[in-house]
Amino acid sequence: MKVNKEDVLKIAQLAKLSFGENEVDTFTEQFQRMLTYVETLNKVDTTGVPPTAHVVPAADEGAFRLDASTTSLAHEDAVAMAPDQCGGHFGVPKIID
């Protein structure tokens, strides 16, 4: 797959990242090389092969627990590291005018 600067800028929007004008060219070139490399997977015949998302099936058993409430973080601890907080809530720039 060939990617150009516009593709990179579009993905950057999706990823909530921005790149300076002089960064984009280098990045596009590196991105192209990475894509070309990962496309070597196309040489593998995967017809009928199921995908693996997780490797250890025994994990299924570990995933279940009782639906019971337990202690959690104290409210003030949960917001303590926020860059901005107002009255125990997370502060963000104005969303609606």
Next chain:
Amino acid sequence: MEIYELSIAELHEQIQSRRISARQACESALGRIASVENKVDAFLTVAREVALREADAVDAALAAGKPVEYLTGIPLGIKDVLCTKGLPTTCGSRILEGYYPPYDAHVIERLRHAGAVIIGKTNCDEFAMGSSTENSAYKPTRNPWNLGCVPGGSSGGSAAAVAAYECPGALGSDTGGSVRLPAAFCGVVGMKPTYGRVSRYGLVAYASSLDQIGPIARTVRDTAMILQAIAGHDRRDSTSVKVPVADYLAGLDRPLKGLRLGLPKEFFGPGLDTETKTIVESATKVLQGLGCELLTVHLPHSEYAIAAYYLIATAEASSNLARYDAVKYGLRDENVQTLNGMYMASRSKGFGAEVKRRIMLGTYALSAGYYEAYYRKAQQVRTLIKRDYEEAFKHVDVILGPTSPVPPFALGEKISDPLAMYLIDIYTVTLNLAGLPGIAVPCGFTQAGLPVGLQIIGNYFAEAMILRVAYAFEQAAKFDKPLMRLNGNR
């Protein structure tokens, strides 16, 4: 002999017999850090006061009759991707500069419970993304064997700290080789347990289906002691398993006679440095001399592992790192007045180049129209890699190979070529994709005096088996390790 030179097993014995106190052990390690850290740069935080307080508390508990466990009073370094209450946790990133987690990771709780003393947080590639520790936003760490070389990555700080005798053991995390590679580069032992063996609760996520926490130490026995303390089920990580934890020390010295050791043809082919190849091959002969049978095995899909890894890991990373929104914690760019603008500006300022590259590749691989061609394809290849191992383990008990295709390289040598850096993980990454355990154990030195690591790969939950093989090798090989070079004129 200084206290900091003792292994965990030796220190444990001294603490048990009350000949050395936890405070003395801690002070000795802190003293060593003070004298060599300016050369090695292994730590992002040295927890001097906190560690001494913890050591005193351990001594008080011992005086009150608390039983001594393996790690009681042992100073340990912790990779800075593990949450530690009361100590900064930065992941080597500017985006988490000054972040103090409100809770301890499961493994930290376990270590504290056992009476271990956390002496500091070790440097790493930003969010564990890298193979040289040069991607840390704060500083590069240097290889104690040659300060002009990288320590490997991403747990380079942990491995270098252990190699430089700044602490007898440490924790790292391994997503594509990040414990085993730096262990090999620094001439120490490093282990990635089976996926699910150790709870990831409180490990800052990079690629959740591949990440696993692992121990680093100077001896195999010490590595087993740390693993014993951290392994086991935890309900807060739904991928942690209920498989019973073996006694990793009980069978450590059992003879290996009759074991079948597999040598994957693909791990000794083109791309492997000739000197490394010779050293690793002679290591396999040492094991053969102990009565093991060497057999050739095939892992035909290994050549596709790096490509599959970089799609799966980056896809998961793009999702995991979406949490850095400058709202709940982390760096915020205050100059932007809109919400979306704040996200973009903060993330762009806070993340380094490699993290951005991986988030971008992962976002692309998951985006509409490309998901099937990239992400799903990679997951199918992952199945084939797993099947390769399943087939191989029908014929052998463990698999042997190199840990890295090359010896430690110079700082700056590969940093401008991301793809070349990715290829360093060629022999380690397949284990993460398959979920298997592996251990890197020192097996020799190059002409230039740089360490080489033998990798021993086990079947699922066969940690005891690979520790046993590693231990037998370590005892038989008996290297003269010139480990104290840092005291010299370098």
